[in-house]
Amino acid sequence: MSGGLIGAVPLAQLLGDWPSGGGAGSAGSRALADRIRLLVLDGRVGVDVRLPAERVLADRLGVSRTLVAAAYGRLRVSGHAVSVRGSGTRTRLPAAPGAPPDRDQPAGLDLRHATVPASSLVPEAAVVAAEQLPRYLSTSGYDPIGLPELREAVAERYRARGLPTDPDQVLITIGAQHAIALLTRVLLTRGDRVLIEQPTYPHAQDAVRIGGGRLMGAPVDSRDGWDLDALEQAVRRSDPTLAYLMPDFHNPTGATLPADGRERVLAVGHRSGTTVVVDETTAELDIDRGPMPPMAGPDTVLIGSMGKTIWGGLRIGWIRARPDLVRRLAHGRGPGDLGTPILEQLMALALVPRTDEVLQVRRDQLAATRDALLPALRARFPAWSVPDVHGGIFLWINLGAPVSSALAVTARSHGLVLTPGSRYGIDGAFERFLRLPLTLPADRMPGLVDALGHAWDAVDRLVPIDPGADLV
Structure with missing residues (x-):
């Protein structure tokens, strides 16, 4: 939304954890300006x-x-802010003042x-879904729990992976993000x-905060994976x-929790009465790890989605949980939505039985991209x-210096839209890290690495990179 004002408290929350100290001429003012610029x-x-x-x-x-003051001055010089008498410092976009932020994004690779x-x-x-749709047109179309046939298809997929599942343990959602938000809304009190x-996945953090957690x-x-202690x-x-x-293939680190670690986490959760929610949106996208059974205990809640395997534009996900919790979640959908679209459920019904066919293609694509990107980087x-x-x-890369936000800003002038590592931490940590997706075709990797190189060199010219330095 354009116009208005933002207070110090919400801006500080968006900026994340910030080290104290530093003078006007230090890297601190540049880093603060970069983070505010990136938010705009x-x-x-x-x-x-x-x-x-x-x-x-x-x-x-x-x-x-x-x-x-020095950070605001940098924003004014770069055209991302202007000082107006009586109105303080206001944000701008240099390409087209007052335009929506998307206009300032370069044509190129959006890697966010x-x-x-x-x-x-x-x-x-x-096509198959459209042919079947007339059977449902006499109903209200509001489906808070999911078509019985699709719930059975999802249950069968779990059974094929070694986890006995009945259809009454499955709730169909509008993607995985909707599933996370629904769980936090129903299970959390402020x-x-x-x-x-x-x-972790930034939007999961957002959903927890909105839910009052x-x-x-x-x-x-x-x-090294998880610090289980x-x-x-x-x-x-x-x-x-x-x-x-x-x-499984944790977002953003790509790590996998081994079998003994899964057992330990489930046991800890059971002893404490904690509901363990397992996000499986990337669980079956193995390249050369091999398949692993779902991480599930009697009270574990599993989240699945077609977004990372079939297509993000097909907004279908699901929750696997105890039948009583499934009923509770279905009842709790009312304040947020009235159900999952029937047409998309019918598309999913045609696709779920062909998951293995899709996964083989995805694995080949991911392997080709990985094998091209890693040695080039x-x-x-x-x-x-x-x-x-x-x-x-x-791919979670340690840059060796706390300059992720600066790199994300600079990369835009080289045709890359990146998300800084700080977006993946609770308090804006991980400024030394950058997440890159492996979802682009392998033949685009040389161009990606070349553009990243130009952006990195530009950052080094602006802020000579000392791996031991802190942004203060």
Whole structure:
């Protein structure tokens, strides 16, 4: 939304954790300007929005007023802010002042979303669904729980993966994000604690906050995986109501929780009465790891989706849970939506039985992209730590310096739209990290690496990169 104002508290929340100290000429003012600029470019802070007064924001962030003044000055120089007498400092877009943020995004590669192109089977499924639709036109069309045939098809998919499942354990949703939001809305009361991995899927964090939950982090790393001792201590100390986990090809690190770790987490959750919510949206996208059975216990809730396998434009997901919880969730949908569209459910019904066929194509595509991208990144950026990945669609890179936001801003002038690592942390941490998706075709990897190289060189010219430096 354009116009209006943003207070110091909500802006500080968007900026995330911020180190104190630093003078006007330090990297701190540049880093603060970069983060505010990125919020405007991404539309999270609107155009023509009045920023907080320098003193007020400085007090909130715990930095000097001189640093904030210098950051605002940088925004004015770059054309992303303007000072208006009597109106303070207001955000702008240099290409077209007052225009929606999307106009400022370059033509090129948008790498903020790890999305796959539609499966070649989607058009055929649309035809089949259209042929079946007349059977449902005499109904209201409001379906809060899902077509019985689709619920059975999803249940059969779980059975094929080794998890006995009945249709009454399945609720069809409008994608995985809708499933997460529905679970938080129904299961949380304001102030409930929620254990969530750090880093993690940003919109899961958003859903928990909207649901009134208090986030507590459990660390996970692309190389070492989950710190299970820290996770267990956090659960024992705080007794969270929910734990949201992605044990297969974790977003964004790409890590997989091994079988013994899964058993330990489920046991900890059971002892504490914590409902463990397992996001399986990328669980079957293995390249050379091999399949693993679903992470499920008697009270575990599983979330699935067609978005990362079939197509993001097909807004179909599901929740697998106890039958009583499925009924409770269906009843709780009313305030947010009136049900999952029938036509898209019919498309999903035609596609779910062909999941293995789709997955084989996806695995081949992901393997080709991974095998082209990883060696190219390591050759071009020897200072970066580029992990091996064995499946999924995420690559979590340690840049060696806390400049992720600066790189994301600079990359836009080189045709790349990136999300900085800070977006994946509870308090804006992970400024040393960058997530890249593996969903582009392999033949586009040389262009991607070349554009990243130009952006990285530009960042190094602006902020000489010292791997030991902090953004203060």
